[in-house]
Amino acid sequence: MTSREISTPPATPRTTPPATCSPPVPLRSGIATDWMLDPAITFLNHGCFGARPRVVVEARERWLRRYNARPIELLDRNRNELLTEAKRPVGELLGMKPENFGFVTNATEGVNAVLRSLSFRPGDELLTPSHVYNAVRNTMRHLIERAGGTYVEAPTPFPVTSPDELVNVIAEALNDRTRLVLIDHIASPTGVLFPVERIITLCREKGVDVFIDGAHAPGMIALDVESLGAAYYTGNLHKWICAPSGAAFLWVSPEKQRGIHPPTISHFLDEGLAAEFAWQGTRDITPWLCVKDAIDYLAALGWEDVLRHNHQMAMWVQQLLSEKWGVGPSTPLDGSMIGSLVSFPFPGDVSRFDDPVQLHDYLYDEHHIEIPIFDFGGQWLIRTSSQVYNTPDQYERLGQVVLDLMK
Numbered sequence: 148m149t150s151r152e153i154s155t156p157p158a159t160p161r162t163t164p165p166a167t168c169s170p171p172v173p174l175r176s177g178i179a180t181d182w183m184l185d186p187a188i189t190f191l192n193h194g195c196f197g198a199r200p201r202v203v204v205e206a207r208e209r210w211l212r213r214y215n216a217r218p219i220e221l222l223d224r225n226r227n228e229l230l231t232e233a234k235r236p237v238g239e240l241l242g243m244k245p246e247n248f249g250f251v252t253n254a255t256e257g258v259n260a261v262l263r264s265l266s267f268r269p270g271d272e273l274l275t276p277s278h279v280y281n282a283v284r285n286t287m288r289h290l291i292e293r294a295g296g297t298y299v300e301a302p303t304p305f306p307v308t309s310p311d312e313l314v315n316v317i318a319e320a321l322n323d324r325t326r327l328v329l330i331d332h333i334a335s336p337t338g339v340l341f342p343v344e345r346i347i348t349l350c351r352e353k354g355v356d357v358f359i360d361g362a363h364a365p366g367m368i369a370l371d372v373e374s375l376g377a378a379y380y381t382g383n384l385h386k387w388i389c390a391p392s393g394a395a396f397l398w399v400s401p402e403k404q405r406g407i408h409p410p411t412i413s414h415f416l417d418e419g420l421a422a423e424f425a426w427q428g429t430r431d432i433t434p435w436l437c438v439k440d441a442i443d444y445l446a447a448l449g450w451e452d453v454l455r456h457n458h459q460m461a462m463w464v465q466q467l468l469s470e471k472w473g474v475g476p477s478t479p480l481d482g483s484m485i486g487s488l489v490s491f492p493f494p495g496d497v498s499r500f501d502d503p504v505q506l507h508d509y510l511y512d513e514h515h516i517e518i519p520i521f522d523f524g525g526q527w528l529i530r531t532s533s534q535v536y537n538t539p540d541q542y543e544r545l546g547q548v549v550l551d552l553m554k
């Protein structure tokens with residue numbers, strides 16, 4: 148990797164006092180049966196690909212039947228009207244004007260759309276913290292190195308004790324060669340919630356654009372995209388909004404929209420962001436048409452209640468498992484640096500497993516627990532997710548299975 152070396156900032160002392168926290172009350176009885184998930188599996192991995200309630204799957208089936216009955220009508224004559232209608236609740240929920248965003252298939256595509264649209268010169272740098280998602284890392288490296296520039300991955304602490312640490316990482320790494328800073332709103336391997344507003348302010352003062360990768364943010368935290376002040380924001384709708392796989396968006400600030408195109412150039416080149424992203428060649432647009440159904444399902448539970456439930460569960464899980472496993476919390480126990488994902492260094496000796504996949508497979512095959520294990524710079528992390536269908540006993544079981552494994 149031709150990354151520039153940057154020293155890791157000193158970790159600030161851990162001062163968080165232990166808090167007592169209880170699991171949330173379920174939002175409604177029998178909520179798990181709303182979902183398509185197999186009850187034989189303890190599903191603690193909403194984070195990877197989301198999951199969908201039955202009503203969303205049924206809505207998708209209806210759209211597919213309609214498309215297959217009248218393909219030209221849906222994908223050609225009615226497309227613009229349908230997509231305008233599909234964008235409305237997304238824009239309202241996430242604070243985006245319809246002309247400033249378009250649907251994409253996933254966050255990786257959103258990142259590619261922007262980075263492939265920008266032109267980089269030899270000497271330019273693309274900067275991101277080391278909590279970056281690997282597919283995004285590869286995209287950044289590939290495109291900047293192709294232009295003769297440098298990919299800079301700033302070593303970023305984990306565990307992390309305060310937002311200041313994360314702001315300092317970026318402050319130290321910025322320089323006059325930095326063309327763009329890409330920040331995960333909520334990091335994939337570590338679940339850390341980045342102080343994106345502060346980082347955007349810092350970068351703007353230096354005249355550097357910020358791209359927020361919000362793959363996990365929509366539906367996990369309250370979000371008002373346009374007020375953040377980023378140049379670009381991509382987010383998934385198929386994770387925490389629970390839309391069908393293939394639903395995501397890319398928002399671009401009005402002053403940056405010129406020259407930003409989807410990765411697939413098609414009929415509506417240079418006709419504006421919304422027009423270009425509404426047609427990216429023949430593809431299945433039904434996941435986009437079902438986002439409204441997913442939003443309606445969660446809205447009926449109460450958005451604030453959903454966010455509070457999942458966050459409270461995550462805080463409780465953090466306390467429960469860090470104490471049980473003796474690993475110490477990876478972020479402050481007050482929950483200020485997490486949403487609904489919590490990562491822990493895997494406790495105990497993992498030498499009997501060749502790699503994280505083998506450990507994952509052991510938990511899945513032997514105990515029917517679906518949970519991801521990541522290799523984070525040589526450290527194995529286990530990451531829990533909390534969604535409305537999860538119950539405290541699932542995490543208690545995970546805690547015991549891992550303890551037994553350490554014996």
Ligand SMILES: Cc1ncc(COP(=O)(O)O)c(C=O)c1O
Nearest residue numbers: 253254255280331335360362383
């Ligand atoms: C931070 C981050 N960025 C990008 C992605 C990629 O999302 P997708 O597979 O929907 O493109 C993920 C997936 O988990 C992620 O966590």
